[in-house]
Each structure stands twice: as C-alpha cells, then as structure tokens.
Amino acid sequence: MPRVDYLLASDDALIAQCEVDRYRASGPGGQHRNKTESAVRLRHKLTGVTAIGEDSRSQAENKLHAVRRLRAALALEVREPVFLDGYVPSPRLAAFVAAGTAPLGAKTRLTGEYWASIGELLDLVVSNNLEIGTSAQRLGITTGALSKLLLHDDAVARTLNDLRRAKGMRPLR
Numbered sequence: 001m002p003r004v005d006y007l008l009a010s011d012d013a014l015i016a017q018c019e020v021d022r023y024r025a026s027g028p029g030g031q032h033r034n035k036t037e038s039a040v041r042l043r044h045k046l047t048g049v050t051a052i053g054e055d056s057r058s059q060a061e062n063k064l065h066a067v068r069r070l071r072a073a074l075a076l077e078v079r080e081p082v083f084l085d086g087y088v089p090s091p092r093l094a095a096f097v098a099a100g101t102a103p104l105g106a107k108t109r110l111t112g113e114y115w116a117s118i119g120e121l122l123d124l125v126v127s128n129n130l131e132i133g134t135s136a137q138r139l140g141i142t143t144g145a146l147s148k149l150l151l152h153d154d155a156v157a158r159t160l161n162d163l164r165r166a167k168g169m170r171p172l173r
Helices: 003-008 011-016 030-035 059-077 091-099 112-127 132-139 143-151 154-166
Strands: 018-023 039-044 050-053
Touching: 003 059, 003 112, 011 018, 011 059, 018 059, 039 059, 050 059, 059 112, 059 154, 091 112, 091 132, 091 143, 112 132, 112 143, 112 154, 132 143, 143 154
Parallel strands: none
Antiparallel strands: 018 039, 039 050
C-alpha cells in the first residue's frame, strides 16, 4: 500500500490501521493525570511508526493529537523510491510547489494533503542524493524556493538536515 494512502486516509481509517494503546501518562498534571488512562499510543502496523498523544486529560483529544503526529511521522520517516527517468511530479506536489510557502499556516500543516506533498518532496530530494539544486531543477523551481519550502516547517528541516549530516553534507540554513 503506498504511503499516500495512509496520509490521505481519514483519522478513523488511519487509526484502524494501528495498534492503539491507552495508558496512564506520568509527569506534570496533578492527580487527574495519574488517575485516568488518557494517554494514547498509536503504532502503525504496516510501517512500525509510532506516535503518542498525552497532552490532555481527555482520551479523545489525545487520540486526535496522536493521529496528527502519526501522519507527520509517516511522511517524515517512511521513504518511497522515486524513478527519476522522465520524472513528473504528481499534481498534488506540483500545486504545492507552485503555491510556495504563502499558504503554509498552522492549519495547513495539520492536513493529510500537506504531509502527502512533504513526503513526496522528501522522496524526490533523497532520490537526488539530497542535492537541493538537482531536485529544484526537476521541479522547475529555483534552489532558493525549494530550500524555503523545506525549511518552512521545523520537523521537515530537522529530518532533511539529519539525512544530510548522515551523508557528511552540511545542513541547510
């Protein structure tokens, strides 16, 4: 099953693909936090990627936080091969790149569409040996525009820079 199917699935459909653990969270929060099993851990069965939600005393809110974090983790951690011979970006990625960083507010970053685009973008960059210039050329944009897209979100920037450091490349700033 392609990663995009996980990312674009509804919250309930994505949770159905997971093992769900409920537990008592430790840490600050007083008596209520320690008395209820409100924390939620989701483990995606097909990929092994996990995410937790323990910010709230409400199990429902924590499940929502966990599924959002899981969607982001799937986009950031699961790589899919990109065949560069005659590469054409998906319509989703083409629209994402064309829009630039202007529409990338906090609410946009909660959507499956955003994470599907980020996942595909990271796949392309990884397939191009983490070379920003080559990847930008394949997308038909400038190196600066691609760098700005990749550095706009802290989690995306951290993931990309970790990959670059592992190959002995300097991080993007």
